[in-house]
Amino acid sequence: GAVVSQHPSRVICKSGTSVKIECRSLDFQATTMFWYRQFPKQSLMLMATSNEGSKATYEQGVEKDKFLINHASLTLSTLTVTSAHPEDSSFYICSARGSSGGKGETQYFGPGTRLLVL
Amino acid sequence: GESVGLHLPTLSVQEGDNSIINCAYSNSASDYFIWYKQESGKGPQFIIDIRSNMDKRQGQRVTVLLNKTVKHLSLQIAATQPGDSAVYFCADVGSARQLTFGSGTQLTVLP
Numbered sequence: 001g002a003v004v005s006q007h008p009s010r011v012i013c014k015s016g017t018s019v020k021i022e023c024r025s026l027d028f029q030a031t032t033m034f035w036y037r038q039f040p041k042q043s044l045m046l047m048a049t050s051n052e053g054s055k056a057t058y059e060q061g062v063e064k065d066k067f068l069i070n071h072a073s074l075t076l077s078t079l080t081v082t083s084a085h086p087e088d089s090s091f092y093i094c095s096a097r098g099s100s101g102g103k104g105e106t107q108y109f110g111p112g113t114r115l116l117v118l
Numbered sequence: 119g120e121s122v123g124l125h126l127p128t129l130s131v132q133e134g135d136n137s138i139i140n141c142a143y144s145n146s147a148s149d150y151f152i153w154y155k156q157e158s159g160k161g162p163q164f165i166i167d168i169r170s171n172m173d174k175r176q177g178q179r180v181t182v183l184l185n186k187t188v189k190h191l192s193l194q195i196a197a198t199q200p201g202d203s204a205v206y207f208c209a210d211v212g213s214a215r216q217l218t219f220g221s222g223t224q225l226t227v228l229p
Contacts, residue, residue: 034217042222043207043220043221043222044162046216049216093161095161095162106164106167108164109162109163112161114159
C-alpha cells in the first residue's frame with residue numbers, strides 16, 4: 001500500500017500556543033488530502049478536505065480560522081491548530097488519495113499525531 | 119443523515135478461530151467500500167476493499183462480503199491471530215467521494 005507520514009507523532013503544548021502538523025504522501029501524488037480527528041474509543045471524524053492548490057473545505061462545526069490547512073504541493077499538507085486549548089487535545093490523522101489508477105479511490109492514512117494541550 | 123454503522127462494538131474470538139465483523143450502511147448510492155484496521159495509537163490501515171458490482175472479494179486470510187439488497191457488509195478473518203486484535207472500521211464512499219466511517223468494532227483475540 002501507499003505510504004503516508006505525519007510529523008510530529010506526538011506533541012505537548014501549552015494552552016494558547018499554535019501547533020503545526022505535517023502530512024506527507026511518500027510514494028504517490030496526493031491530489032486530495034483529508035484531516036480527521038479521533039477521540040478515545042470513537043470513530044474518525046472528518047474535519048476538512050483539501051485539494052492541492054485550493055482552499056480546504058471544512059465540515060460543519062469545524063472552525064476554519066482555528067484549524068488552518070495548507071495543501072501547497074501534491075505531497076504535503078499541513079494542519080495548524082491555532083491558540084490551542086485543552087479541548088483540542090485529540091488524535092489527529094491525515095489521509096491522502098491519488099487522482100487515478102490503483103490508488104485513485106483508496107485513502108491511505110498516516111500514523112496519526114497525538115496532541116495534548118496543557 | 120446517511121451513516122455507516124456496525125452491529126457489534128466488541129468481539130472476542132479464540133486464537134485460530136474465524137472472525138466475522140459486520141457492518142450496515144444506509145447510503146444506497148455508495149459504490150465502494152473499504153475495511154480498515156486500527157491498532158492502538160496508530161492510524162487506520164487499509165485491509166481490503168470491494169466495489170458495489172461485486173458481492174465477494176478475497177485477500178490473504180480476509181474476505182469481504184457485500185449484500186446490497188440489505189445494505190450489509192462483512193469482514194471475515196480466517197484463523198484469527200493475536201496480531202489481528204484491533205479496532206476494525208468499515209467505510210463507504212458515496213457520490214461525494216468521501217469516506218464515511220462506521221463506529222468500529224474492537225476485536226480481541228483470546229489465547
